[in-house]
Amino acid sequence: xxxxxxxxxTAMLVTAGVMLAALQRLFQPKYMSDVVEGNLIADYYNSxxxxxxxxxxxxxxxxxxxxxxxxxxxxxxxxxxxSAQQLIWQSYYLLEDTLRYEKPDVxxxxxxxxxxxxxxxEAYNRMSIEGMRxxxxxxxxxxxSMTEEESFLxxxxxxxxxxxxxxxxxxxxxxYYFDVEPNFFGGYYMRADVKPAENVPTARPLTDYxxxxxxxxxxxxxxxxxxxxxxxxxxxKAPSLYPFWYDQWxxxxxxxxxxxxxxxxxxxxxxxxxxxxxxxxxxTYDGGLHMNVYGAEKLSCWMGDYLVNRQGVRSHSDxxxxxxxxxxxxxxxxxxxxxQLENLELYGNVRGxxxxx
Numbered sequence: 001x002x003x004x005x006x007x008x009x010t011a012m013l014v015t016a017g018v019m020l021a022a023l024q025r026l027f028q029p030k031y032m033s034d035v036v037e038g039n040l041i042a043d044y045y046n047s048x049x050x051x052x053x054x055x056x057x058x059x060x061x062x063x064x065x066x067x068x069x070x071x072x073x074x075x076x077x078x079x080x081x082x083s084a085q086q087l088i089w090q091s092y093y094l095l096e097d098t099l100r101y102e103k104p105d106v107x108x109x110x111x112x113x114x115x116x117x118x119x120x121x122e123a124y125n126r127m128s129i130e131g132m133r134x135x136x137x138x139x140x141x142x143x144x145s146m147t148e149e150e151s152f153l154x155x156x157x158x159x160x161x162x163x164x165x166x167x168x169x170x171x172x173x174x175x176y177y178f179d180v181e182p183n184f185f186g187g188y189y190m191r192a193d194v195k196p197a198e199n200v201p202t203a204r205p206l207t208d209y210x211x212x213x214x215x216x217x218x219x220x221x222x223x224x225x226x227x228x229x230x231x232x233x234x235x236x237k238a239p240s241l242y243p244f245w246y247d248q249w250x251x252x253x254x255x256x257x258x259x260x261x262x263x264x265x266x267x268x269x270x271x272x273x274x275x276x277x278x279x280x281x282x283x284t285y286d287g288g289l290h291m292n293v294y295g296a297e298k299l300s301c302w303m304g305d306y307l308v309n310r311q312g313v314r315s316h317s318d319x320x321x322x323x324x325x326x327x328x329x330x331x332x333x334x335x336x337x338x339x340q341l342e343n344l345e346l347y348g349n350v351r352g353x354x355x356x357x
Contacts, residue, residue: 041131067186075317080187117212197288
């Protein structure tokens with residue numbers, strides 16, 4: 001009788017656990033038609049995980065560089081582990097997580113997140129963390145990122161956070177219950193529309209331009225992690241006009257890069273804008289915050305040439321397995337580009353035509 005009671009109790013616990021997991025999956029956002037960036041982090045685990053170059057950072061990487069272009073033009077296999085408002089410690093733990101699966105030759109980190117020295121926003125935290133597979137890196141990421149209102153338990157059991165979505169469930173939540181469709185191309189989020197950079201806000205003076213000790217600490221940890229794994233770390237500032245990148249910030253990064261002999265590329269520099277050919281009248285879809293596909297391809301062409309001729313990254317275009325993987329990604333890439341262009345033609349917002357205000 002005692003054994004039967006134990007078995008019955010165990011069965012009840014297992015059943016309750018299965019039901020909890022099922023409800024949890026149903027209530028979690030699927031990020032398919034709304035805020036699709038929420039799937040960026042999880043999408044990495046479906047990739048071939050054979051990348052020579054890894055980008056880490058916020059929207060200034062996942063919207064500004066095209067891995068398809070890097071492959072087609074230079075035979076470089078790359079991936080962007082980006083997410084919305086990705087904070088520097090999140091970049092560090094995502095890099096740490098990635099090194100469990102592969103060892104790239106080069107890591108490219110966008111430095112805008114140095115401006116944040118403490119946790120910022122739960123919604124962005126969720127998009128940067130929930131898609132990670134469970135590991136010590138994910139646990140440390142949660143602990144470093146939580147705002148005062150968040151709890152660690154709600155990351156372990158997301159239903160504690162999303163249970164109120166029961167009244168907001170749509171057909172999409174059931175359609176993508178088991179798996180979501182790929183929205184990205186090596187971690188790149190494509191936009192083909194055009195909105196020229198006009199009326200960019202004027203930068204407001206700051207009372208203190210110094211980056212926080214916490215930000216510097218994680219940048220040094222990232223540098224050390226790359227050194228331990230014989231990975232070349234390259235620092236960049238993407239050519240986004242807003243949020244504003246202050247000269248005082250730029251100087252601090254320049255001094256750090258010089259001290260530790262790291263490459264640092266500020267794509268906002270006039271010389272770099274000339275080299276890349278970026279035109280803020282045509283190469284941005286939101287008035288200068290992010291590149292559209294045309295700007296992303298220009299940046300990627302410049303970066304590919306730099307990686308091959310300045311950093312010694314070798315073309316892998318003769319690798320049959322990689323060629324097959326990138327052929328499939330490229331096919332989806334151009335299908336999505338054509339789909340967006342067809343939709344944009346309905347509204348007259350195509351490359352070279354300004355959107356009416």
